[in-house]
Amino acid sequence: MRKRRLVVTRCICANVSFADLLRLARERGWNFAELTEQTGATLGCGMCRPYVVRMLQTGQTSFDVMDVPHCDDW
Numbered sequence: 001m002r003k004r005r006l007v008v009t010r011c012i013c014a015n016v017s018f019a020d021l022l023r024l025a026r027e028r029g030w031n032f033a034e035l036t037e038q039t040g041a042t043l044g045c046g047m048c049r050p051y052v053v054r055m056l057q058t059g060q061t062s063f064d065v066m067d068v069p070h071c072d073d074w
Contacts, residue, residue, distance in 0.1 A: 005064070006064070006065045007062050007063060007064060007065070008048070008051050008062070008063045008064075008065060008066075009061065009062050009063075010048075011039075011040075011041040011042065011044070011048040011052070012044075012045075012048070013040070013041075013043070013044025013045055013048075014039055014040040014041045014042075014043070014044065016039055016040075016041055017061070018051065018052070018055050018060075018061040018062070018063075019061045021035060021039060021041055021052060021055065022055055022056075022059065022061055024038070024039065025056060031056075032052065032053065032056055035052070035056070036052070050066060051063050051066070
């Protein structure tokens with residue numbers, strides 16, 4: 001049986017996709033702080049933070065699961 005590939009495409013806490021976050025950031029010229037303040041993304045559990053950072057750097061909106069540090073390490 002084939003293993004299903006897990007991908008991360010959204011901030012679960014804010015219930016918003018990375019595609020929508022990227023669109024908003026581009027349309028409104030928002031940086032990371034403005035994007036998170038206005039949408040609530042990364043402000044819940046924080047596990048999507050490295051994905052949102054990478055999304056803004058690369059334009060990518062779907063990610064393989066990364067090994068991320070515990071939220072308290074940020």
